[in-house]
Amino acid sequence: MLENSEAETRYQALVSKFRAREYRITPQRLAILRLLAESTDHPSAGRIYQELCDRFPTMSLATVYKTLAVLKEMGEVLELSLGEGENRYDGHNAVPHPHLICTRCGKILDSDVVLDQDVIATAAKASGFKILSHRLDLYGVCPECQKAESGE
Amino acid sequence: MLENSEAETRYQALVSKFRAREYRITPQRLAILRLLAESTDHPSAGRIYQELCDRFPTMSLATVYKTLAVLKEMGEVLELSLGEGENRYDGHNAVPHPHLICTRCGKILDSDVVLDQDVIATAAKASGFKILSHRLDLYGVCPECQKAESGE
């Protein structure tokens, strides 16, 4: 695999943040951080576990969840609770951004559209809430599933 | 309680839709529909169950979940999976609209800000997705919890 410098940078940043907080750098954690940095498909805890099992025969699901909990607490991973099946995780980019979710195949893509800050400011003013974060999910059918459907 | 015509209208609409689909009209379902039509606080299944237990000593949580499943399938209730604790349900207004979620007390308010359709159209065009629905959650601290915090 050629170097993916974006993923590499993200990986190094995550490792640095672990070090800065004096969390211990274990092989398991490094593997999870690397996978999260490289993934753009928003894997679930189970998926992360599966992928790492080959390389780490002793990897456990508990360790995956515990590491994800640390990352959540650090604000370095977005947890997407979809209401069906497992939660999905975005550690590639922890800054809130919209997600495109295919209701047929479960695929999740990042969207680069920008949510108008006016929307948030207006809502904050009208409600008195101090808004700290947000989440925008767009549900629909991905191009592949559209093709599969029309072909049937 | 004075008549709340908005809630009453919504209740009648839900009952009509059950009839139209030839789903049976049972006292349990009527009670759940009424509660959903009247609620603006996005109750969980457990909450709905509790509230109705007094009036229906034999009400069961399974029936609440089964009725919610029917409503979901009909597209008459929004299910909000928050990732912690129970899912919350909005049957008062099933048209997608933003929610303000207090991360301190769990309160959920409807927001009447409108999500710019351009955002959705742009995301659809860029990704090739056929977008059918969306969800915008704004997380923050509600006025009451802000007050409680500053008072401490």
Added chain:
DNA sequence: TTAAGTGCAAAGGTTTTGCGAAACT
């Protein structure tokens, strides 16, 4: 060396399901 992390298995909480009894149409 020692405090933190791992990994197994068990517990926890929410939601779904199977099935006999009840009840809507």
Added chain:
DNA sequence: AGTTTCGCAAAACCTTTGCACTTAA
């Protein structure tokens, strides 16, 4: 009367936790 629905209990499912063992610092 014939299905659908109810409601109990059990199962399913995802996630968290307790604890003895291991390991990073």
